[in-house]
Amino acid sequence: MLAETLKKSFDKYFNAPIEAWIEFAAFCEPITFEKDQIIKPQGSTEKYFYFIIKGSAGLFLWKETNFVCLDFAFENNACCDYMSLLTRQPTELEVVALEKSEMIRISSANFHILSRKSVGQVIMQMTAEASFIEKQQQQIELLTKTAEERYKILQTKFPDIHQRIAQKHIASYLGITPQSLSRIRSGSY
Amino acid sequence: MLAETLKKSFDKYFNAPIEAWIEFAAFCEPITFEKDQIIKPQGSTEKYFYFIIKGSAGLFLWKETNFVCLDFAFENNACCDYMSLLTRQPTELEVVALEKSEMIRISSANFHILSRKSVGQVIMQMTAEASFIEKQQQQIELLTKTAEERYKILQTKFPDIHQRIAQKHIASYLGITPQSLSRIRSGSY
């Protein structure tokens, strides 16, 4: 049941009674995506906040002739073009399902309504803060670690990422070409 | 007067009556820093949230033998080790005044109290969201732009940065060495 899933996912961060989650769950609707399905196309404004029950997704940005991945999201994590959702403005970011996925989503309107409710407010504040911290960690890695170190950190964070996500996406997330990642993995240097 | 300065700085984002700002200002205290003064040393937990009235500051991280700059902050902007403030945990990040500066600060305890008050809550949520967006923009630049392009973007954002901030700090922010920035500026390539 959805309220229980939510409670279980968020209990490690803060406690809220199951009743609050039942109220919260009323704002959610389930949705499924096929592999490679575009959840939010570039140039559009984000209309939903997604929470992944099963599967994975990526946040992409076009760069010359290929896509760069800004973020991966897996089970029990949020996934959306958060920048667009917050600003209510269109962006060039694209959200894509990287596996067959089951998610729940909250419409943009409900997301902003929930921001003013007790449980919702805590979640929204927490989401904004956690997203910032996550982004700053990524910036720190890009500025202070080599591509090889960044790859190892990613592997530690998501041990099965290589079984689930195409190497070209991992490479773009690391800020290198697929060839370079191939060389790193083979231990050429 | 402080409440008026705050109101003026934040009015572009949302409206709040001057009374709310007077209440808010009661939580603030003024403080000054000399150039190169360490505001928050590495390994410590952030005890304050700062707002710059005059001057500038940088957020730094040690990398092998030099510092890398994660962020610059100037007049009318916040400045602190926000990650440490949010998590209440120590970090390796260091906050340094880059010019003689006048700031106001809010203690960590008051910062978290304010998060539950009406005006404070809006500011805190806004701060978290704006910080995330800013960080994601930086990540996008690091992943999709060349060092030269990133330098031009920075110049557009802070036209007088080169008059105010040491080039080595700008270089570290861009993710390159001071020598590389020197070459970019001279138009060697």
Place this chain on the structure above:
DNA sequence: TTGATTTATTACCATTTGGTAACAACTTTG
């Protein structure tokens, strides 16, 4: 002001990463 220290510039070469291309491995689809 002068000498000492720090910062910026330039040149040189080393290292890392990028891009093209050919091929191999894998995946998808009919």
Place this chain on the structure above:
DNA sequence: CAAAGTTGTTACCAAATGGTAATAAATCAA
């Protein structure tokens, strides 16, 4: 299953960036 398309690997060379060092310029401090 077989053909077509996509993805991953490797080799090669090109381009970008790093690191050392010598010098010049700027800043700081006595």
